[in-house]
Amino acid sequence: MDRVRQIIGGKVTESVHNHHNYAWRETHDGKDLWVVRKGATPAFPGQRGFVGGSMGDDAVILEGIDSPEAKASLYSTVHGAGRLFGRNEAKRRFTREEMDRWLNERGVTLVGADLDESPMAYRRLPEVLAHHAGTVKVLHTLRPYAVAMAGEGEFDPFKD
Numbered sequence: 683m684d685r686v687r688q689i690i691g692g693k694v695t696e697s698v699h700n701h702h703n704y705a706w707r708e709t710h711d712g713k714d715l716w717v718v719r720k721g722a723t724p725a726f727p728g729q730r731g732f733v734g735g736s737m738g739d740d741a742v743i744l745e746g747i748d749s750p751e752a753k754a755s756l757y758s759t760v761h762g763a764g765r766l767f768g769r770n771e772a773k774r775r776f777t778r779e780e781m782d783r784w785l786n787e788r789g790v791t792l793v794g795a796d797l798d799e800s801p802m803a804y805r806r807l808p809e810v811l812a813h814h815a816g817t818v819k820v821l822h823t824l825r826p827y828a829v830a831m832a833g834e835g836e837f838d839p840f841k842d
Contacts, residue, residue, distance in 0.1 A: 702761035735807035
C-alpha cells in the first residue's frame with residue numbers, strides 16, 4: 683500500500699492495523715521475544731486495528747488499551763470473528779438459499795462467494811469482542827451493504 687501511496691503522491695493521514703498470522707520481534711517485560719500471532723493481530727495501547735465479522739456482520743475499528751489483561755496477552759487481539767465450522771463443513775451444512783436469505787435480511791448485497799464463506803459458519807463478532815473487553819475498546823462500527831468475492835468455480839489465489 684505504501685508503494686501505491688508513493689506512486690499517486692498521497693500522504694498517510696490515518697493508519698489502521700490488520701497484520702495477522704505474522705511473527706514479530708518484540709520486547710515484553712525486558713525480554714526480547716519472537717511473538718507469533720496466528721489468528722491474532724497486535725493491539726498495543728493506542729494502536730488502532732480493523733476486526734471483521736462475517737461478510738454479513740458488522741466490523742469494527744478498535745484500539746488497544748493498557749491493562750493487566752492486555753499485557754498478559756502480549757498486546758494481541760483477534761483479527762476476525764472466527765469460524766464455527768470449517769470451509770468443507772460449511773459447504774455441507776448450509777444451502778445457497780439459506781445464505782442468501784441471511785444476507786437479504788440484513789440488507790447486504792452479495793456478488794460471488796461460495797458457501798465456505800457463509801455467514802452462518804462464523805461466530806458473531808460482538809460476542810467474541812465481549813471476551814476481549816479488558817484489552818481493547820471499539821472506536822467505530824462498520825456496517826456492510828455490499829460484498830464482492832470470488833464465486834464458486836472462480837480462481838481465488840488466497841484459497842486455491
